[in-house]
Amino acid sequence: xxSKKILLIVFMALMLIASSMNFVYADSYSVTxxxxxxxxxxxxxxxxxxxxxxxxxxxxxxxxxxKLDYDTDVFxxxxxxxxxxxxxxxxxxxxxxxxxxxxxxxxxSTVTTSPLTTGTQQIMKIKLKVKKGxxxxxxxxxxxxxxxxxxxxxxTTTPAxxxxxxxxxxxxxxxxxxxxxxxxxxxxxxxxxxxxxPSSSAQLPQGGSNNGKxxxxxxxxxxxxxxxxxxxxSLIAFIAYRRYKxx
Numbered sequence: 001x002x003s004k005k006i007l008l009i010v011f012m013a014l015m016l017i018a019s020s021m022n023f024v025y026a027d028s029y030s031v032t033x034x035x036x037x038x039x040x041x042x043x044x045x046x047x048x049x050x051x052x053x054x055x056x057x058x059x060x061x062x063x064x065x066x067k068l069d070y071d072t073d074v075f076x077x078x079x080x081x082x083x084x085x086x087x088x089x090x091x092x093x094x095x096x097x098x099x100x101x102x103x104x105x106x107x108x109s110t111v112t113t114s115p116l117t118t119g120t121q122q123i124m125k126i127k128l129k130v131k132k133g134x135x136x137x138x139x140x141x142x143x144x145x146x147x148x149x150x151x152x153x154x155x156t157t158t159p160a161x162x163x164x165x166x167x168x169x170x171x172x173x174x175x176x177x178x179x180x181x182x183x184x185x186x187x188x189x190x191x192x193x194x195x196x197x198p199s200s201s202a203q204l205p206q207g208g209s210n211n212g213k214x215x216x217x218x219x220x221x222x223x224x225x226x227x228x229x230x231x232x233x234s235l236i237a238f239i240a241y242r243r244y245k246x247x
Contacts, residue, residue, distance in 0.1 A: 027057035027155050031064070031146055032120075033162040041169040042134050046075070048126040048141060048162060049093075052116055052148070059150045060115025064123065066146040068106045074139040074166060075128040079103050089127045096123045107145075115151070130166060138163050 032053045040046055055061060068078075068090075078101065080087035085100030092099050092110055099110045110124055128141065142161040147154040 027059070027061070027148075027150050028157075029053070029055045029057065029061060029148055029155065030157055031066075031143060031160040033141070033143065033160050035162060035164060038163075039165045039167050039172050040130050041167060041172050042130050042132050044130050046128045046130065046141075046164055048128070049122050050124045050126065050143065050160075051120055051122045053120045055116050055118055055120070057115075057117050057150050057155075059152060060117045061148045061155075062115050062151055063109065063111035063149045064146065065107070065109035067144050068101075068108055068126065069142040069144060070128060071139055074131060074134045075141075076131055077103065078126075078128070085109075090124060092124050093122045099124055111149075134166050136166050136168060139166055 030053045032051045034049045034051070035046060052061065052064065078087055078089045080101045080103045085102060086098060087101045087103070090099045090101055090108060095114055096110050096112045099108055101108045112123075126141070140161055140163045142159055144159040146157050146159065148157070149155075
């Protein structure tokens with residue numbers, strides 16, 4: 001009987017510990033890629049828009065880095081300044097900082113001073129020019145080794161990719177401009193502006209670096225169910241103790 005009392009006390013202690021635990025939920029997001037069309041001919045430029053999607057982060061996402069992979073037999077190689085990493089072929093969008101890019105290994109990085117906490121936001125645009133005489137068929141562009149920072153840790157996600165078709169100009173039905181000439185841009189169709197909810201408490205140090213650390217507090221939406229569940233478990237444990245304390 002004494003052993004039963006000990007087990008009951010241990011059980012109650014575990015319930016009390018569980019009720020006082022601070023539950024932490026990992027941030028989540030995904031990366032998506034999009035183009036305005038799927039068919040291209042030689043010497044045309046493929047413009048790929050990269051977005052952070054399905055963002056759910058209490059502290060907010062400050063930056064993204066990863067690796068750009070593409071077929072250099074199909075596309076001209078993106079070049080960058082060896083010292084600064086600046087490139088004209090990858091540009092930042094919606095307040096994200098200038099993208100740094102290493103042409104040797106394809107690694108890129110970009111940060112923002114307005115961390116993204118929820119929803120979807122376009123963050124950068126990649127331009128890839130189709131080589132003259134490029135092989136026809138499907139060509140895939142991929143972003144891999146993706147990591148986003150919330151100021152406290154780096155969060156990984158699955159690679160993102162998009163495929164386009166390289167076709168003969170006669171199949172596309174467009175007049176391909178001679179090399180060195182740029183066609184007049186088409187008027188883009190209006191699109192809804194993405195909704196971004198910046199965190200009021202999340203600030204980067206001066207200069208745009210994401211070295212500042214912020215505590216990861218978890219998702220407050222789960223606080224009420226967790227507390228209620230813990231109280232129910234504690235109540236059950238107390239009733240069991242009162243019933244069996246004289247065993």
